[in-house]
């Protein structure tokens with residue numbers, strides 16, 4: 001992700017454009033896959049110098065709350081983050097457990113489920129989280145070595 005893009009997204013979300021936020025977004029935006037907070041920290045340290053890991057966590061959480069980046073849930077219990085190039089429209093992600101590639105899933109399929117839940121509980125559904133895990137096509141075909 002280019003600095004102008006990250007600045008535009010931050011402005012759109014009414015978040016202050018800061019070098020730290022931008023650097024973290026640019027770093028995640030360069031990846032086709034997710035990164036842990038530690039990995040983000042390792043990558044931005046040479047450029048930002050004095051930033052500490054707790055600050056990286058705080059900014060990642062702010063950006064996740066704002067919806068710019070997506071938390072990726074894995075069995076290792078680490079916090080992982082993905083910045084999707086597709087910032088428009090509701091969609092979900094397919095995460096390869098082998099090469100860490102993240103692919104967009106345009107189908108949601110949960111509208112009906114949400115309606116049913118709301119009807120049965122007499123309340124309302126405000127959002128949902130859906131992440132699909134598996135092994136991507138190129139890993140299934142044995143091309144895992146070619147993946148980044």
Ligand SMILES: [Zn+2]
Pocket residue numbers: 096097098099100101135136137138139140147
């Ligand atoms: Zn894969």
Ligand SMILES: [Zn+2]
Pocket residue numbers: 084085086091092093103104105
């Ligand atoms: Zn996406």
Ligand SMILES: [Zn+2]
Pocket residue numbers: 090091092108109110128130
């Ligand atoms: Zn959905």
